[in-house]
Amino acid sequence: MNLLKVDALAKAFGGFNAVDGVSFGVDEGEIHAVIGPNGAGKTTMFNLITGHLRPSSGSVRFAGADITGKRPHVIARSGLTRAFQVTNIFPDLSVLESVECAVSARRRLSASLLPWQRSAARDEARDLIEQVGLSEMQATTASTLSHGDQRTLEVTLALATRPRLLLLDEPTAGMSPWETRRMVELVRTLVRAKGVTVLFCEHDMETVFSISNRVTVLHRGRVIADGPPEAVHADEQVASVYLGTRKR
Template identity: 50%
Template sequence: MSPPVLEVSALTKHYGGVHALDGVTFSIARGELLALIGPNGAGKSTCFNILNGQLRPDSGSVRLYGRDITGLAPRRIARLGVGRTFQVATVFASMTALENVQMALIAARGQVFGLWSPARRMGREDALALLEQTGMAALAERPAATLAYGDVKRLELAMALAGDPALLLMDEPTAGMSGDERQAMIALVRQLTRARGLAVLFTEHAMDVVFGHADRVVVLARGRLIADGSVEAVQSDPAVRQVYLGGAPASISEAP
């Protein structure tokens, strides 16, 4: 059995008397789509920000393929193979979709300070290949400012893949999308997870996305991990039902 891509061990972060994370432990394997869910204030954002180096934990460790990356700078963690997308997509609005991905490739390859050849030619074929993988090839020459929101999210995904990550962190990848758009986006992520052998950790409030596509689900509540298992196991877990539905017998898939 191959080693986990990511191992999170006893991760703890306090803000005064508030336990944002309290001994959180989980792992994720290559080719696995893992959902990290929980009510507002559960600790999801704190966890993500520690994983990609924006925050330092008070204690605990984060290992990528067995290498301790706890507390490293975001740029260094990215270079080691951790990509990230954000709830609010961040792209260069004045650039075309193709140029956005080219810039992501240039940054990932450390070529930003060596642009003695025109940037428009650098990484063009690789950028087009990433746009093809994310269903954006037909919109390659469109300025990002003119793209529909769902297309901007797919463009951001292509940019995150430019660094050829082993682990991809996705913060609310379907936020702001319609039901059909949500399903199409997460199906694309699932396909790329399998095809590229990625490990994908994502947060999501849309339970139809989580329980329709995740391989496994980790649940946080008040900074503590209360469940880690298959979709079926988490849906039937009494502690999870209590957190989301106050113990009601209805399916957790009805939760907002």
């Protein structure tokens, strides 16, 4: 059984079908990539999965339950989380404070924490920060971090909710080659060490084909290929619409 199952999912904006009958599954423990040209419908589809948009039709099942049209916080509580721009959430908090906030939110601790609760949340936050390699930055204000460190912090905040499935929308966008490699390593480690399943959409083909167990290709709101990276890479239709000139 798939951990996530998207079935005939569709979203129309006015008369325009941004997502047009998409079906695919994500297996537990996989790194699953969604690729496609700009405007293919990747972000819209993620928003449908996480409950930030309501589908026009179709269904989304997660861990065996129908989550179609459920509200984002309900879906997040069930273990399906996405990374959000940290500068929109906690711009003035330090790395440690923001992760501590996310940990406390998961533990449903209020602002009036008892000292031992606070220290447990802080310890967990420190552990997470160490795992993602941001220890040296823990006192730094989120909005002053480098772009790469901000994106890493976003993944850390999502991890603090202890997701079963983590969605990442272009996690390496705007990153330097070094930052990109670090993000790729982080995602690999999460899947291996924490048992998180990752569904991500991505521009950078090298990242996609080096890291994914499965690739789904969207084009104009539809799936045009879905399979192991080697098969997708060799697919003629994918080559013509997406990978540009065919390499032989």
